[in-house]
Amino acid sequence: MAPKFDTEKMQERQNFRNVWHTDLTHSIQGDTPYCCFALWCAPCASYLLRKRALYNDMSRYTCCAGYMPCSGRCGEAKCPQLCLATEVFCCFGTSVASTRFLLQDEFQIQTTQCDNCIIGFMVCLSQVACIFSIVACIVGIDELSEASQLLSCLADMVYCTVCACMQTQHKVEMDKRDGKFGPQPMAVPPPQVMSRIDQATPPAIGYPPQGYPPSGYPQHPPQGYPQHPPQGYPPSGYQQHPPQGYPPSGYPQNPPAYPQYPPGPAYPPQAYPK
Secondary structure: OOOHHHHHHHHHHOOOOOOOOOOHHHHHHOOOHHHHHHHHHHHHHHHHHHHHOOOOOOHHHHHOOOOOOOOOOOOOOOOOHHHHHHHHOOOOHHHHHHHHHHHHHHHHEEEEHHHHHHHHHHHHHHHHHHHHHHHHHHHHHHHHHHHHHHHHHHHHHHHHHHHHHHHHHHHHHHHOOOOOOOOOOOOOOOOOOOOOOOOOOOOOOOOOOOOOOOOOOOOOOOOOOOOOOOOOOOOOOOOOOOOOOOOOOOOOOOOOOOOOOOOOOOOOOOOOOO
């Protein structure tokens, strides 16, 4: 039942639409100091990241974030801090992967093909180094033993580097979640304050602030500006409108009276044919 569940979860992660804020190849540029911290003190970084992924609520902690058969069977509810410390020191790789799966499922993040290639190369190199070490122990050839040691050293270097980049990637993603990159472009505007009747003085929203306009600014209208219309306008002797004696005498005051319509009973005349 568990393998089937894990397979379904992996298929769901492939259909996720979101991507990491920074990929593994650019995570060191995203936060160089933290990448160095995750490289030299990897278990501490894993502990802090898992606690932060749980929103600092250790009552939600489950061993390996619930992705392993031992999850929920290690007494995590009694002492989650001790269980998490044991997980990051004894099962470091699993703790990093569990935190990664936890963030992916929460934010529906898919891993890019480039990141998958880097992680797959790390896993394959570790497996090849393990196989070479076993063969060298069985055969007992010195040259093969030295080659297996070099390969194991290279695999460890790749493992530590990739895990540091992965933890930096997780940290940057949680910085984005917690709003440390500034406000979102579509943030909700702040609520407006409306004046109320019970307020002695309404808020100054939408009104000019006190002391505006500044001192020395000309008033509106400035003093000394000519009135409208100015005194003495129009000049004396200017013909008034309408001029005196208009209209001339004898001009009909009202328009002529038109005949009533329709005409009276005398219409049409008697000689008009019916």
